[in-house]
Amino acid sequence: MPFDFEAAVTAPFRMQPGLRRIAAGTPQLVPLAPGSRHQREKLAVLTAFWPEALCAAEGFDPAPALDALCRHAAAEHPQAWAWDGRRAVARTLGTAVADGDVELLTTGSFGLGDEVARCLRGLPPAWRLAGLLSLAFAEDFAFVDAASGTIPWLAVALPSHWAPASKVGRHFAEVHGPVADNAQLLQATAGLLRLMSGQAAGGSADRFERFVWTITDHPRLHAHPARTDAERWRGGLAGGAWFRSERQTFLPLPALQQAVFTIHIGVQPLAEIVARPGRAAQLHAAIASMSPQVLAYRGLTPVRDELLAMLAARP
Numbered sequence: 001m002p003f004d005f006e007a008a009v010t011a012p013f014r015m016q017p018g019l020r021r022i023a024a025g026t027p028q029l030v031p032l033a034p035g036s037r038h039q040r041e042k043l044a045v046l047t048a049f050w051p052e053a054l055c056a057a058e059g060f061d062p063a064p065a066l067d068a069l070c071r072h073a074a075a076e077h078p079q080a081w082a083w084d085g086r087r088a089v090a091r092t093l094g095t096a097v098a099d100g101d102v103e104l105l106t107t108g109s110f111g112l113g114d115e116v117a118r119c120l121r122g123l124p125p126a127w128r129l130a131g132l133l134s135l136a137f138a139e140d141f142a143f144v145d146a147a148s149g150t151i152p153w154l155a156v157a158l159p160s161h162w163a164p165a166s167k168v169g170r171h172f173a174e175v176h177g178p179v180a181d182n183a184q185l186l187q188a189t190a191g192l193l194r195l196m197s198g199q200a201a202g203g204s205a206d207r208f209e210r211f212v213w214t215i216t217d218h219p220r221l222h223a224h225p226a227r228t229d230a231e232r233w234r235g236g237l238a239g240g241a242w243f244r245s246e247r248q249t250f251l252p253l254p255a256l257q258q259a260v261f262t263i264h265i266g267v268q269p270l271a272e273i274v275a276r277p278g279r280a281a282q283l284h285a286a287i288a289s290m291s292p293q294v295l296a297y298r299g300l301t302p303v304r305d306e307l308l309a310m311l312a313a314r315p
Contacts, residue, residue: 002030003245003266005273008211011285013294017192019250022207028249028262029073030138031080034093035110038138038158038265041221045157046131047119052224053134053157054127057169060152065143066129068253069260073137081136088129090116090136097132100125130155139262144172144250146197147257149190151175158221158265160214160244161228161299196259198252205252212246214298215287215307221265232299237306241270280314287311 007020022028032039045053056062070083082089087098094106095116102120107113116135120128133141134155143153149171156164167175172193198205216223217233219242233239244267251260274280287300288308295301 002247004211008213009282009286012289013286018210019208022209027076029076031077032138034108039135042134042157043115043119045222050123052165055154055165055168057152062153064256065253065258072251088132090132093136097128100128102128139264142261144259144261146193146199149193159224161223161225163225196250197257198254205254209249214244216242216244221267233302237303242267243270243273274314280311284308284311
């Protein structure tokens with residue numbers, strides 16, 4: 001999981017953009033092995049609930065940004081992905097999509113062997129390329145339009161307690177309006193849009209990443225609010241606690257005045273995370289410094305004291 005714990009978990013805790021440049025040669029995407037955890041959960045979502053995950057604003061043409069994303073994926077991971085401008089091949093999955101048509105090239109190595117192709121054939125043809133990308137890589141994707149400031153397209157199968165359909169077509173600042181202690185984030189919105197799309201002064205088209213984390217009582221990668229319990233922490237920490245993390249990256253598309261926003265979700269038992277020396281203290285300091293508003297937004301209010309006591313008892 002490409003999550004930088006030491007850089008992300010800091011005290012005092014602040015809601016802020018927290019962007020840093022991605023080092024040259026560092027990939028933004030992580031190819032999925034057939035039958036991996038991310039792929040199995042994405043398959044389930046795209047098979048049963050695809051309209052909740054694949055969303056586009058009326059009139060938006062995703063083709064140019066999709067082409068750029070496919071080219072980027074092929075350049076980063078030629079062993080996993082190929083793209084000629086019309087036909088995409090997920091090599092490790094033995095599946096291709098060309099002009100909305102699905103091809104099963106080889107039998108897969110898990111299940112009945114045709115899970116990916118069957119899932120894609122259940123999607124509208126216009127969404128099959130995005131579906132193949134979603135199943136070939138761990139990341140979820142969204143397109144950000146810097147000219148309008150909106151998010152007109154999303155392929156998000158593994159959301160963190162938010163509904164993609166409620167965000168599509170809305171302004172970037174409006175989407176982040178409900179975030180607690182969001183003043184710094186909202187103040188930076190205009191500059192952030194220019195930066196992520198390569199429109200900043202000097203014409204820099206650097207790639208950027210940021211990290212987000214929380215503690216949750218939900219063990220699955222897929223955390224759509226319609227698929228999770230609205231009442232959190234019924235059993236307190238005894239019911240289980242997991243460290244949920246996100247690596248978010250931005251791929252600038254200056255010619256389009258757009259950016260591809262990627263989200264890589266990770267969920268690990270909290271006990272595994274704090275097994276490494278020093279991490280319990282680092283988490284303790286961060287959580288202890290969270291405002292009541294942030295604790296409520298992250299659903300941690302019911303277990304704050306119990307969580308701090310548990311972390312304080314760790315070496």
